[in-house]
Amino acid sequence: MKEHSVFFKRILVISIALVSITLVIGLKSKVINEVSNELEQALILRVDAKEYALTCLAGNLQVASLDGKTVVDSMKVIMKNEKIVSYCISDLNNDSTDEILMIIGCNTSEFGRDFVVYSYDDGLHKVYDKSFEGMNPWKVQTSDVDGDGQLEISIAMYKKTKFHPIMAKRPFIYDWNDTSIFPKWRGSRLSKPFDDYIFQDIDQDGSDELLAIELLSNGNKVISAYQWKGFGFEVLIESNEYEDIFTINKSAHFRDQINVYLQENSKSKWLALKYDVTGFLEQAIVEQ
Numbered sequence: 001m002k003e004h005s006v007f008f009k010r011i012l013v014i015s016i017a018l019v020s021i022t023l024v025i026g027l028k029s030k031v032i033n034e035v036s037n038e039l040e041q042a043l044i045l046r047v048d049a050k051e052y053a054l055t056c057l058a059g060n061l062q063v064a065s066l067d068g069k070t071v072v073d074s075m076k077v078i079m080k081n082e083k084i085v086s087y088c089i090s091d092l093n094n095d096s097t098d099e100i101l102m103i104i105g106c107n108t109s110e111f112g113r114d115f116v117v118y119s120y121d122d123g124l125h126k127v128y129d130k131s132f133e134g135m136n137p138w139k140v141q142t143s144d145v146d147g148d149g150q151l152e153i154s155i156a157m158y159k160k161t162k163f164h165p166i167m168a169k170r171p172f173i174y175d176w177n178d179t180s181i182f183p184k185w186r187g188s189r190l191s192k193p194f195d196d197y198i199f200q201d202i203d204q205d206g207s208d209e210l211l212a213i214e215l216l217s218n219g220n221k222v223i224s225a226y227q228w229k230g231f232g233f234e235v236l237i238e239s240n241e242y243e244d245i246f247t248i249n250k251s252a253h254f255r256d257q258i259n260v261y262l263q264e265n266s267k268s269k270w271l272a273l274k275y276d277v278t279g280f281l282e283q284a285i286v287e288q
C-alpha cells in the first residue's frame with residue numbers, strides 16, 4: 001500500500017513537472033509570436049530590379065532571397081518587450097527601392113510609440129526615426145492623396161486635439177522629403193468617428209481617396225470615401241448603412257472596388273462596394 005502511495009506521488013510530481021514545462025514553452029512561444037506576428041509571412045521587398053523576401057522574426061528584420069535560402073542581411077529592430085504595431089512597404093521616393101515603414105510599440109499596448117523607416121541598400125539601415133509618444137500611433141500607410149506622383153505617409157493616431165479635446169482616432173498625413181516627414185494635415189478628424197481606413201484611387205483620377213469605416217449616431221456604420229481638396233478631405237460618396245462593418249480591404253483585382261466584411265440583417269458577409277458617381281454599388285464577392 002505504501003509502495004503504491006510512493007508510486008502515485010512520483011507520477012504526480014512527474015506530471016506537474018511536464019505540465020509546467022509545457023506551460024513555459026507555450027508561454028515563451030506565445031510571447032515570441034506576439035512580438036513578431038506581423039511579419040512572419042515573408043513580404044516582397046523590391047530593391048532596384050531585384051525582389052527579396054522580407055521577414056521579421058524574434059525582432060530581427062531579415063532580407064533573404066525569394067526562396068528564403070540565402071540571407072542577405074539581418075538586423076535587430078524590435079527590442080525586448082516591443083512589437084510591430086503596424087507596417088507597410090512602399091517606394092517612398094520613387095527610386096525603385098522600397099522603404100520599410102513601421103510603428104513600434106510596447107508589446108502590452110495596442111498603440112505604438114515610434115515611427116521608423118528602414119531601407120536596404122547594400123545592407124539594412126534605419127533612415128528615419130521619430131517618437132510619437134503620447135499620440136498613440138496605430139496604423140501606417142502610404143498613398144498619393146494629392147495626385148502629384150509623390151507618396152504621402154498617413155499615420156493614424158488616437159489622441160485629443162486642441163479644438164476637439166476627446167480621445168479619438170485621427171488620420172494624420174505627412175509629406176516625405178527623402179530624409180524626414182513634414183506635416184501636411186494633422187490633428188483633424190473626418191466628418192464622423194471612424195474605426196479604420198484605407199487609401200485607394202476608386203474613381204481613378206490619379207489621386208487616392210481615403211475610405212473609412214464610420215460610426216453613425218444610430219449605431220449603424222457606413223463607408224465614406226473622401227477626396228483631398230488641398231486643405232483637407234471632403235466627402236466624395238458614402239455607402240448604405242449597415243448594422244456593423246468589421247473590415248475594409250482593397251480589392252486585389254479591381255481598382256474601383258473595395259471589399260468589406262459587414263453585418264446585415266444579423267448576418268455577417270463579405271460584400272464588394274464598387275465606385276459609381278451616384279454612390280457605392282453593392283456586388284456579391286466571388287473572389288477576394
Ligand SMILES: [Ca+2]
Binds near residue numbers: 145150151
Ligand atoms: Ca502626393
Ligand SMILES: [Ca+2]
Binds near residue numbers: 203204206
Ligand atoms: Ca481618386
